[in-house]
Amino acid sequence: MSGGLSATARMALLARLSKRRDTPAASRPDAGSARDFSTLPGMRDFGLLKAALDQLRMQSPLFQQHDGLAGAHSVIGGREVINFASYNYLGLNGDPRVREAAKAAVDRFGVSPSASRITSGERELHGKLEAALAEWHGAEAALTFVSGHATNVTVIGHLMGPRDVVVHDAAIHNSCTEGVRLSGARRVPFAHNDMEAAARELSGSRRAAQRAMLLVEGHYSMDGDSPDLARCVDMARRHDAWLMVDEAHSLGVLGPTGRGVAEAQNVDPVGVDLWMGTLSKTLSACGGYIAARAEVIDWLRHTAPGSVYSVALAPPLAAAALASLDVLRAEPERVARLQANGMALRERLRARGFNTGASQGSAIVPVILGSSVRTVKVAGALLERGVATQVVVFPAVPEQSARLRFFVSADHSEADLDRAAALLTEAVAAIGRVDAHALG
Template sequence: MSGGLSTTARLALLARLSKRRSSEAPRPDAGSARDFTTLPGMRDFALLKAAMESLELRSPLFVAHDGLAGAHSSIEGREVINYASYNYLGLNGDPRVQEAARDAVSRYGTSPSGSRITSGERALHLELERELAALHGAEAALTFVSGHATNVTTIGHLMGPRDIVVHDAAIHNSCTEGIRLSGARRIPFAHNDMAAAEREMASARRGGQRAMLLVEGHYSMDGDIPDLARCVEIARRHDAWLMVDEAHSLGAIGPTGRGVAEAQGLDPAGVDLWMGTLSKTLSSCGGYIAARADVIDWLRHTVPGSVYSVGLAPPLAAAALAALRIFQAEPERVARLQANGAGLRDRLKARGFDTGASIGSAIVPVVLGSSLRTAKVAGALLERGVAVQTVVFPAVPEQSARLRFFLSSEHTEEDLDRTVEAVVAAVASVGRVEKLPGLG
């Protein structure tokens, strides 16, 4: 197959897609309010999927791993260098973490069998929350069963229809969903542009309303970080709460992995609400909020995502607690991760690749342009023994599709060298590819 799409090929593709759609049996609900294809983005998704099928291009999504996915993994029985997992410090699979989870199952079983407010506490939950709070210099913390749900339920509960949330345009979907649930006015500002954040907050702020400035500690799309001191300054000047999503920061940012406040030498007390996940550095599943004790106590008793949800499974709480203690006791893991991130970024830049604003820690993007080209390069990389995440339309605009490399402390110098050579070879094998017709 040709690396690109010529005019003739594009017309042929459109003709095939049009013929396929016209030959499909009409749905019984076509044209009615029950027609699911009227959902936003569903037609674009169908076009992208059909185009990939017509081009006999394997989807780079939902690739199945055979077992433990760390710095290396096995896909369909073949060993690969793995950059598709958030196992930042290599603790998923650590014998000490596994033993802690097994012990928790033996003592507590696999589930708390209800919400904590009704079915009772487990000592593991309280112990984990105390240590998470201490990590962020906060008075208390509360865990939830999902990182995504942590942001949705907390923001949705804190804010209301009269309020405003000024947020970085690159903020995670869980944050925007939380704002939508709250009914607050959502005001994005250009990514990492603190002057724009100041302008938006000043323009929107009115007396009698609550306001929140919402940013991430380490942005998963670009691998960069915010100017936290400016965020604190803006929030204080405009009497707003400052919330920082540290999902990708914990274990990855700062000399000992304590996040963006440590990285920039700031007092973490300047942040009102710290959010984090248990699924990345902490090798578990779930999320948490760390804040003042009175705020956390109020959330424990009222926030829907805790009151009406089962508590964190004991083996997951135990795994997170063990991983938390290990990474704090072994800061050399953090140093290796950061060296690997900088090493891969610098190698890729030296070969002419666009790695954006990545600081070179846990996340290194390679912006390739079209979704088709990105998917083809990801497939070519997998053939060469490198597994990497892709971000394509409609998650990003059609001409900013990218590969995303998530580093681990357990990657080696040889891994990095082999990876860069594989990227060079994969891109050369694919060549120039135009965007899929009808997208972007």
């Protein structure tokens, strides 16, 4: 029997939940008023989701607490698991050299810079890290921010305006769409990785806009694939548009030495106007950055709200990211191990009949299972067997595209990959035997 719900079971569940939704919470003193938080957009749908989990006696797969360092292995609920739920791609989070760099920064600078950089938060680590990031991307300069999400929001929101247009891949990260929303620019999505659609949308929307931006990711975290960067560069040039590439999941992952999608596809990085990246994945810190021409970086440094009005990057985080980049530069064999592991896991899963979508087998391998209910159940069964993954269900993806996402590390062993594939097969089989009609 399928791990999802039959049509009859779904109708029964919806009927129960509708009764809950329609029952007024009269016990709240603000019920029915403008102060009633339940009137917030999406609040009722969130309540329905929680009620559905309760009715189906399913534990939420979200907010899983790791009890220590989350590397290739981790501890969840007191049990060691093989961990495919973290972005510690090269195993640098916890590397002794990275830890010591962070500790030394705390000893010298303290934990916080205590101010924005434009006032009194500037530290020498910021300049060193930014110079290293700029060199890494073949750019003239770079600017760091305290959050990867905030980087896209503040930069896109500051660069673009109501008379502009942003044409972007439909699978682009939320931080990018939030930045476009803040800017007031027209937002035009195109079908994921469809370069013909991108060209049509950019051509059709460019004439009416003052400025235009083509916005893609170097490595998409939902599908594990990449865009055709050379075509993106050509398209942006032909339509007099900026090209911005979000490399959050590309740095340290793509290319022979981990320099990202440009190196992987042998494209001159100068063709990209704005490189964005995060410090929280391969570079084992927290924050984000933009690498670009010196003139725009200097302008952003002095005017972008996320820089001017935000505290500077914490010294230990800047030091950890800089040390991680040094290790990455010195030890490209970590990238080779990661890529070999990603390809090996993808092939193991495909050999067992799993749908891994468009994954290129670099570091992100989705397993598309179908219904959201079934996917959550499989994730729970897999965790019980000692393997942690990330779960993506409706409405983040269409209902029949719910998936598990495996984020691979250079530190995973062949035994880890074999065991993960075998235990996923076990978990799916076990859920297939569960009576999905039993709603309690």
